[in-house]
Amino acid sequence: MPKLWNETIEAHRRAVRDATLDTTATLVAERGIASVTMSLIAEKTGIGRATLYKYFPDVEAILSAWHERQIAGHLQQLTEARDKVADPSERLETVLRAYALIHQRRVRHHQNQPHGSELAALLHPDEHVARAQQHLRDMFRDLLVDAARQGDIRGDVTPEELASYCLHALTAASTLPSEAAAHRLVAVTLDGLRSAH
Amino acid sequence: MPKLWNETIEAHRRAVRDATLDTTATLVAERGIASVTMSLIAEKTGIGRATLYKYFPDVEAILSAWHERQIAGHLQQLTEARDKVADPSERLETVLRAYALIHQRRVRHHQNQPHGSELAALLHPDEHVARAQQHLRDMFRDLLVDAARQGDIRGDVTPEELASYCLHALTAASTLPSEAAAHRLVAVTLDGLRSAH
Structure with a gap:
């Protein structure tokens, strides 16, 4: 049964890959990038060093893959x-x-680690991130266009510009200490979209 | 007259330093970090390579100093x-x-260069940046507290949270193509601060 066998291998590969990404992000947030080697990642993931190198050439490549998976997960949510x-x-x-809650939770999760902010600083915007951000902007713009048809959105600013406003305003949630504060931020941002002045 | 002499030396040092920062940022935005060496920076600044090393140990240190000077300049503005x-x-x-206009102009200035976005990605948030951001948040919070006394600001969200909202929302200006769009963004952001719902 080659098909089943292939599926098993594929599932196994994905599990190893996912475990490697999780382990690496946690190690970097806990210890800082300078203390995280490929050997340590292999050991903590429970795989051989040679196996790890079959998946990724270096720590930066793992972090980049982790970042990409995070963003894809957020888009999915x-x-x-x-x-x-x-x-x-x-x-x-x-x-x-x-x-807003994705940003609020993400930061709380990292900030409890000694090198949490270092992890965030290591994640550079690359092609995948740029594409995901475009995807987000398109999603927000379409939502705004639909809501505008109901008359709930101001008409003096284009949906593209309002989408950019929302996406940036809501990242302020990453500075907020509680979910309640994130909900207040959403209310403030929505009031900007509605206009009354 | 040792005092005058010292002042002259100090002014000269600052001029060399400023020229080095400008040259480096321009070179990185034009050619990409991988093509910018200390020798090239010295040559384009018009100083000796040994002199350059008296000021900075490497290209990253120059970019970091440039970033710090940019932020200090914005705070001053x-x-x-x-x-x-x-x-x-x-x-x-x-x-x-x-x-908003600082963000709108900054991006327009860089985006015309082939490696402009690379320059932005190289600027990591460090201690100086964190301190400058705190300074900004404090400034915005104080402005909001004063405006709230006149009754122009919503009372259901703290000035700290509103300051964070403003600072993030206005960075959307870096995605906007024109100053007119930046002005619209300010109007939208202000409406969020005022609330009417």
Whole structure:
């Protein structure tokens, strides 16, 4: 049964890859990049050093893959949140809230580690990140266009510009200490989208 | 007259340092970090290689110093903008506008260079940047507290949280193609601060 066998191998590869990414991100956040070697990653992941090198050439490549997986996961979360709600205004608010909470939780998770901010600084915007960000901007713009049809969104600024405003304003959640504060940020950001002056 | 002599030396040092920073940022934005050596920087600045090494150990150190000088310059610009206006609400709006335009112009300036985005990616948040950002947050918070006394600012969110919202929302200006768009972003951000819902 070659097909089943291939599936098993594929599942195994993905499991090894995922475990490597998780281990590396945790090690870097705990100890700092300067203290994390390929040998240490192999040991903590529970695989051989030679096996690790079959997957990744160096620590930077693992962090880059980890970053890419994180972003893909966030896009997935936002897409799922969006598709659960039918009303355009509620849908916009739901996605804004999900996006703010991703930022709020991400930072809280890292900041408890001694080298958490170093991990964030190591993640450079590359091609994958640029593509994911474009995807996000498109998603937000489409949500805004739909909500604008209901008359809930100001008409003096284009949906593209408002999408950029939302995406940047909500990253402020990464500086906020609580989910309640993230919800307040969403309310403030939504008021900017609505305008009344 | 040793004092005058010292002042002359000090002025000369600062001029060499400033020229080195400008040359390096321009070279990195034009050619990419991989093509910029200490020798090239010395040559283009018009100083000897040995002299350059008296100021900086490597290219990264020069970029870091350039980044620090940029941020100090922006803080200076914002402080001057703030001190020109007496009315708290106008003062807040003036500083928000100045901050948005700094972001809008900065990006336009870099994006015209082939490696402009690489330059931005090389600038890691370090201690100096963290201190400057705290300074910015404090400035915005104080402006918001003063404007709130006039009743122009929503009362359901703390000035600290609103300061973080402003600082993040306005960085969206770096994605905007025109100053007019940056002004619209300021209007949207201000509406979020005022609340009407």
